[in-house]
Amino acid sequence: MSGHHISSDKTLLGVAGALFILTVLTVGVHYVHIPDPWSIIVAMGIAIFKATLVALFFMNLYWDDRFNLMLFLASIAFFILLVGLTLLDTLFRTDVVPGF
């Protein structure tokens, strides 16, 4: 609950190292060509994990006032709502909109 948490070099370098390794991993997995639908699931899983690391430790949400974490999670919730409601339409059409 501190607005002025000071991250140690060890934490920052450790998080950056993990992000580099995960980047290499996601490229490596791409060349393995795992069958559908798993390739996108694995790729997004790694991306979500990386984004979580950045948000928690680089953006300080792990130590910060919980209100800021709530704001961040709310934005994700509304994004899911946006996509979910849109897909309720687009996934159940007989014809894709002509022209585009």
Add this chain to the structure above:
Amino acid sequence: MANHSSSTHSKFLQHHFVDAEQQFDSAKMGMWVFLVTEILFFGGLFAAYIVYRLWYPELFTLASEELNTLWGGVNTVVLIGSSLTVAMAIKSAQLNQKKNIAINLGITLALAAVFMVIKYFEWTHKFHLGIFPGEFYAFEGIDHPKANVFFSLYYLMTGLHGIHVVIGIGLMIWLLLRSMKGHFDSEYYTPVEITGLYWHLVDIIWIFLFPLFYLID
């Protein structure tokens, strides 16, 4: 100044705040509210991407071949590195290591520039092939009637992200100049903190753009 309980009197403290602490927390919360709008700003494009990918999955697999995985990967590493140096700049301010603030901001700036240079070569290479967004699309190499749709999304999403990187470069220059004037220390580093938050979000957006465009099986 009767109701001011602050022990610190930073010259950057505005009179309408009780103390530097309240000013810092307000600024940070304000930045988070702005980042929420940013997430939803990009979110609209991500929603469009999801809709079209579900409509034309085979198009995305085909068109993704035109993107260079190596350079996309290099740019991912470059942005993660720049996020690290921003976090280091903030830590340097908190520890009163004034010289290190400028050094870390300088490295961040250089990495952001590298990102944009790579982006420039990626885009111009595509323009050269006739790969333009929407109705300007004139490339014969992808056997799919909707190939232009993929590249419209590609240019819109990497373009909006690129604009954010350019704005970030401007902010980094501003911070670098101020840090050279010695404005930032453990008592006052609010601009470094909130620019850092912005920069990390730009990094997060790229962390998703990279697999969604470059790593489609």
